[in-house]
Amino acid sequence: MAADTFQRSCDHWSDDARAEMEAFYELARIDYRYLAETYDWADAFGRLLARDEPLRLADIACGSGKFPEALLSYAGLEQLDGLKVHYDLLDPSDFSVREAKQVLRPPFEAGAEYCCTLQDWDCDAGAYDIAWATHALYCVPAEELPTGLEKMVRCLKPDGLGFVAQGLRDGHYVGFYDVFREALQDGQGTPYSDGAQVEAALRRLGVSVRSRQLNYTTVVSAGREELLESYLQRCAFDDSVSLEKMLSTEPLATYLASCYQQGSHEYHFEQRIGLTLFAHSDARLILRDR
Numbered sequence: 001m002a003a004d005t006f007q008r009s010c011d012h013w014s015d016d017a018r019a020e021m022e023a024f025y026e027l028a029r030i031d032y033r034y035l036a037e038t039y040d041w042a043d044a045f046g047r048l049l050a051r052d053e054p055l056r057l058a059d060i061a062c063g064s065g066k067f068p069e070a071l072l073s074y075a076g077l078e079q080l081d082g083l084k085v086h087y088d089l090l091d092p093s094d095f096s097v098r099e100a101k102q103v104l105r106p107p108f109e110a111g112a113e114y115c116c117t118l119q120d121w122d123c124d125a126g127a128y129d130i131a132w133a134t135h136a137l138y139c140v141p142a143e144e145l146p147t148g149l150e151k152m153v154r155c156l157k158p159d160g161l162g163f164v165a166q167g168l169r170d171g172h173y174v175g176f177y178d179v180f181r182e183a184l185q186d187g188q189g190t191p192y193s194d195g196a197q198v199e200a201a202l203r204r205l206g207v208s209v210r211s212r213q214l215n216y217t218t219v220v221s222a223g224r225e226e227l228l229e230s231y232l233q234r235c236a237f238d239d240s241v242s243l244e245k246m247l248s249t250e251p252l253a254t255y256l257a258s259c260y261q262q263g264s265h266e267y268h269f270e271q272r273i274g275l276t277l278f279a280h281s282d283a284r285l286i287l288r289d290r
């Protein structure tokens, strides 16, 4: 049987899979711009700036650093005089840690590196002003979310802020993989966890939680078959299945047909993302919508 979800994720977050990753981000880079523009991050960092020391931030499952890259481009952080953020990176892939580190520039300063899973993180309790995980925890199995998220809660200062952005089950990222497993893996293998499972696990940990949903559409021309194929392969971390096979194997064929728009000859993938803020008290859920 093919390797399970987490192992395939690790195989694809590697130097060997760089070309596939870059093709994926031709379509998915925008995911992070939406996150950077949904909240007023400059206002949030501005308020945290009142603290008289460099801020400490943990980027959990940092991937290739598309979220800090988007914040540096779109969040207006450059207006904040004196902002300095010690930016720690955690990811089981050393490729990801290297990639994310290269993106960082002021006010973000590369800090500690943890090459491990969130579940295995020996975190510094009460050390962080901010901990976030953006499109990051899909490969943490649902039953391990409590262990992982407890680390994210524990690492926060009493007045720290946590943030998780993760696809919901009825949106493309998570829903596609459910249908993919059904069609091509006999329903076997670990499903991606989704934003609702993250929110539920955080609530069970007893922290203050506020969540909202972000919806948008990823559009790809049906004429760009290679891009479409590598995007979908990356969504499932499986490059052994061709586009042709996906388009002809049920129930995936029906799902993909439902995304196809005849008039424009495009595929429209509907994204539904759960955005969850958490903190030790309601008063610290300080992110304002933009």
Ligand SMILES: C[S@@+](CC[C@H](N)C(=O)[O-])C[C@H]1O[C@@H](n2cnc3c(N)ncnc32)[C@H](O)[C@@H]1O
Pocket (backbone or CB within 6 Å): 006, 009, 010, 013, 032, 060, 061, 062, 063, 064, 065, 066, 067, 068, 090, 091, 092, 093, 096, 116, 117, 118, 119, 133, 134, 135, 136, 137, 139, 140
């Ligand atoms: C889509 S990327 C995250 C994107 C990133 N937030 C960004 O800003 O570009 C997902 C990352 O999760 C990592 N990952 C997978 N399982 C993990 C786990 N259990 N704990 C921590 N990271 C994990 C992968 O190695 C990969 O680098």
